[in-house]
Amino acid sequence: MIFTPEHEQFRKSVRDFVEKDLNPYADEWEEAGIWPGHELLPKLAAVGGLGLEYDPEYGGQGADHSFTVVLAEELGRADCAGVPMGIAVQAAMATPALARFGSHELKKQYLVPALAGEMVCSVAVSEPDAGSDVAGIRTRARRDGDDWVIDGRKMWITNGTQADWLCLLARTSDEGGYQGMSMIVVPTDAPGFSVGRRIKKMGNHSSDTGELVFDSVRVPVSNTIGEIGRGFQMQMAQFQDERLIGSYMAYAGARRAIDRTIDYLRVRQAFGKPLLANQHLKYRLAELIAEVDLLKEYCYAAAERVVAGEDATRMATIAKLKAGRLAREVADAAVQFHGGMGYASEYWVERYYRDVRLISIGGGADEVMLRIIALLEGMDQR
Known part of the structure; x- marks a missing residue:
């Protein structure tokens, strides 16, 4: 892989961010058990570190994947792994499906502020009884008119205690296994949503990891990313x-x-x-x-x-x-x-x-x- 002067300029910007805005505070955030996503992400967004491969219409950089390599290499130089992991969730784990398959309206409402660092997001897949076995998830979204009504629990969710919205994988039909799942954007201020607890871990202490509870959470069916039933x-x-x-x-x-x-x-x-x-x-x-x-x-x-x-x-x-x-x-x-x-x-x-x-x-x-x-x-x- 050949890195151009543009890559190296971006590398310097991210390295400066890591050395000035992240590393000096790593010990403090490790002790606190959480990183300040709403404060830190806008600083990374200001140097073009969010939405690297996404459409500029929604605040992305319109770059190719090689710039994601540069971003990750510099985040890997941080004095802790928890904060880079939280950033990576925002940049490349919770947003790709929305950027690729989401409707224009959904991207305007949720992707744009995420890429500006104004909203923290998270991807909610794992559950207490379904981690690597994604086919085993039980969280259910039942259709009621123009809404989904969501019930269930999610576990091991990075950024889960401070996220403004979730990229949620839930069952939307009675089909078992890999079938009948859909991906839904769920704002965390929706009634019925709560953080059950923040999970204490062996490492990555600065990354908040939550157990999330959905108790008849109601969101519009229009919050579905892409085609219903294609979430898996x-x-x-x-x-x-x-x-x-x-x-x-x-x-x-x-x-x-x-x-x-x-x-x-x-x-x-x-x-x-x-x-x-x-x-x-x-x-x-x-x-x-x-x-x-x-x-x-x-x-x-x-x-x-x-x-x-x-x-x-x-x-x-x-x-x-x-x-x-x-x-x-x-x-x-x-x-x-x-x-x-x-x-x-x-x-x-x-x-x-x-x-x-x-x-x-x-x-x-x-x-x-x-x-x-x-x-x-x-x-x-x-």
């Missing part, structure tokens, strides 16, 4: 956006963690010399650098396929699988090589170790990625 298919496409941007952030974060570990080993003395003089340590780091390079180049190839308008499902799946596993390897080495400092909560390594564990779970667990690969390879015998 739209969400599967939206998952590819999620898995790609997550993979880009993962390799960028892993490389930064390696670089910071090298810096530490240069100055940390043991047995009369810097720790970096230990052959085992530097060879292990060299090996991890090679693995990160391979993942990055694979992701670039996937991104080029997206830019060309080709299907990148297979590559997005493999990238997501390998990104989660490699990030864990890097985090484990970083903790080990920092010794006691790597285990101390006051140092960056401990947070990185906790945060990256989510990569192999969120957006489809490793086992789901393996299942998809097996299916793509024709190994679908039961």
Whole structure:
């Protein structure tokens, strides 16, 4: 992938945003258990960081997918993973289906303010009994005249406690399995909607994660994104956006963690010399650098396929699988090589170790990625 001066100018703008508007406050937001989306997103929108691939008519940038790569790489350099994850939900997880399939009126009402950072949004798919198994969702939208009446619960919803609207996947017919689901925009000020609780997590503390309750929530049928009954298919496409941007952030974060570990080993003395003089340590780091390079180049190839308008499902799946596993390897080495400092909560390594564990779970667990690969390879015998 070749980055132009325009890419590099955008990279600098996002890096400045991360270094000035995000990193200085990361500790504060981690302690608070939430990031200020309504304050931070307009600043990112001001540098063109939201709606990169969307129609300028609705506030998008009209750019191609290569600019999403740049955005993700710079977000991956943040001092925490929670805030970048919240931003990624806004930029590439809750909005793609609306941008691609939503009506003009729906996009004017919800996409435009989301891309300006004026509304925080979230994607509501997972449920207490249906995480990676999307076909198992039970939240139901029953039609009553020109309205949907929604009942159910959603779980593990990033940005869920502060979102102004949700991209909700719900059952809209009695068809089971993958059939009969629709994608609906639900404003969170609708009567009957509530946040059941904010979920405490191992890592990503600055990302608010909610359990959401729908008790006869009434929204217009015109809030349906695209065709009624095609929600599952739209969400599967939206998952590819999620898995790609997550993979880009993962390799960028892993490389930064390696670089910071090298810096530490240069100055940390043991047995009369810097720790970096230990052959085992530097060879292990060299090996991890090679693995990160391979993942990055694979992701670039996937991104080029997206830019060309080709299907990148297979590559997005493999990238997501390998990104989660490699990030864990890097985090484990970083903790080990920092010794006691790597285990101390006051140092960056401990947070990185906790945060990256989510990569192999969120957006489809490793086992789901393996299942998809097996299916793509024709190994679908039961």
